Amino acid sequence: MRMQRWQQEARQLPVTVKPFFGETVLSLTRRLSEANGLPETAVLRAAGEWGPGGTGLHIFDRDAKPNQLALERLATMSGIPVTRLNIVLPGIHEARDLRLPTDYPALRWFRPWPPSQPACRQCALRYQAPGLLARQFDSTMMCHRHQRWIRWQQVDVSSDPAVSDAHRRYLRLMSSKRADRQWLHGQFKVASEIVQTWVIGKRWHPDLAERWQDRIRRLRLAWHDHPVICFPETVTLAETITDLDIRRELALVPDWKLPAFFATVAQKTGANKAELSYNQRYFRQWVDKHRHRFSADRHECLVRRLAKSNTPPPESGHFK
Ligand SMILES: [Zn+2]
Numbered sequence: 001m002r003m004q005r006w007q008q009e010a011r012q013l014p015v016t017v018k019p020f021f022g023e024t025v026l027s028l029t030r031r032l033s034e035a036n037g038l039p040e041t042a043v044l045r046a047a048g049e050w051g052p053g054g055t056g057l058h059i060f061d062r063d064a065k066p067n068q069l070a071l072e073r074l075a076t077m078s079g080i081p082v083t084r085l086n087i088v089l090p091g092i093h094e095a096r097d098l099r100l101p102t103d104y105p106a107l108r109w110f111r112p113w114p115p116s117q118p119a120c121r122q123c124a125l126r127y128q129a130p131g132l133l134a135r136q137f138d139s140t141m142m143c144h145r146h147q148r149w150i151r152w153q154q155v156d157v158s159s160d161p162a163v164s165d166a167h168r169r170y171l172r173l174m175s176s177k178r179a180d181r182q183w184l185h186g187q188f189k190v191a192s193e194i195v196q197t198w199v200i201g202k203r204w205h206p207d208l209a210e211r212w213q214d215r216i217r218r219l220r221l222a223w224h225d226h227p228v229i230c231f232p233e234t235v236t237l238a239e240t241i242t243d244l245d246i247r248r249e250l251a252l253v254p255d256w257k258l259p260a261f262f263a264t265v266a267q268k269t270g271a272n273k274a275e276l277s278y279n280q281r282y283f284r285q286w287v288d289k290h291r292h293r294f295s296a297d298r299h300e301c302l303v304r305r306l307a308k309s310n311t312p313p314p315e316s317g318h319f320k
Contacts, residue, residue: 005046006105010073013043019080019088020127020134024116025064025107027133028089032078047074048105063091063112063135065098069105090135114139121154122146139174139185141231142167149228157228159218166232173239183320184242190286191238195230197282204275208233211270233269240265241286244316250287251294251319252301258287294319 015035019028029043036043044050048070066074071092075082086092095110112135118124119134120143142149144167147158157163174184202209212229215221219228240246250261259277266273276283291298301313 004049005042006048006070006073008046010046010076012079013077016079017129018127019078019084020119020123020129020132021088022090022134022136023088023119024062024112024133024135025066025074025089025091026062027116027131028078029074031129031132043074043077044107046077048107049101051106051108061111061115062109063094063116064107064109065091065095065100066107067100067102067105069102070107073105117150118154119143120146120148120150122148141170141228144168152227153223155219155221155226155228157219160215162215162232163219163228166235169239170231170235173235173242176242179242179244179320187242188234188238191241192234194283194286195234195237198233198271199225199230201275201281205270205272207270207272233271236269237265240268244319247290247319248313248316251291252298252313254298254302261287 013032013036017031017035026044029047030040033040033042048066071082071085075085091112094112098108098110100106100108114136116133116135119132123143123146124130124132141151142157142164144164147156147164149155149157149163174181176184198205198208215229216224221229262273262277265271266276275281278284297314304311
């Protein structure tokens with residue numbers, strides 16, 4: 001039987017490439033192959049046995065996890081030390097439940113989260129690597145070094161500082177120690193869905209409509225539904241609905257104090273206050289649902305207040 005490439009002795013390739021932080025194993029091995037004039041999967045095939053599910057074009061949305069022997073072969077072929085590969089390739093440390101053989105070099109495929117995506121075009125140019133695929137931690141949306149939005153369609157956002165400011169706040173929010181990541185991601189999704197209803201009904205939110213039109217002009221966007229347009233407002237809303245003190249306040253205040261809450265959200269986001277409070281609208285429905293969840297706590301608070309009791313209301317963490 002013909003010897004497989006991974007069964008042959010590994011040798012250093014004449015041309016090496018600089019690895020990109022967060023790069024997928026697939027992207028690095030493809031760049032190495034191309035730099036050496038080899039078919040694009042040659043280095044990957046030489047690194048180790050692939051196992052099932054490693055053929056066809058669908059592998060481009062995957063990452064590969066190498067075992068120690070495959071990692072050492074990759075280090076030999078690329079001339080990049082194992083310690084460096086361990087730092088730059090997130091795929092090595094993930095998918096812990098994948099079973100990898102230990103007695104021969106092997107890689108196994110998995111679908112990464114966050115998914116891999118083309119790296120910032122300017123970063124890729126610096127690495128002379130068009131088509132570089134990288135994984136961004138915390139679902140990063142932009143490259144701050146080059147002021148470039150990298151999700152969906154890449155956009156130069158240097159002309160609108162509100163975007164990079166919002167992105168910094170977004171990263172801070174997502175790494176917040178006060179709440180778990182899964183909950184934060186879920187809440188950010190809720191905020192995105194609410195803001196999407198404002199986008200669809202923007203004639204009811206004239207200030208926002210004007211702001212977004214201005215952003216489209218300033219960023220010279222060809223796609224009028226690009227997610228960057230309403231990103232700053234989405235982050236502001238996400239900050240509000242994930243603020244545990246605000247959630248507690250919103251759950252416990254009597255109905256007559258609600259207009260003050262809608263006024264605060266309107267002032268922060270630029271949305272129309274009357275529209276926010278209209279009970280057929282999505283945001284109002286979210287507010288009502290939140291208050292409904294904690295109606296027993298609200299009732300108890302009221303009873304305590306009437307009885308002039310000093311018992312404090314539940315901690316803010318209760319209102320997640
Ligand atoms: Zn960049």
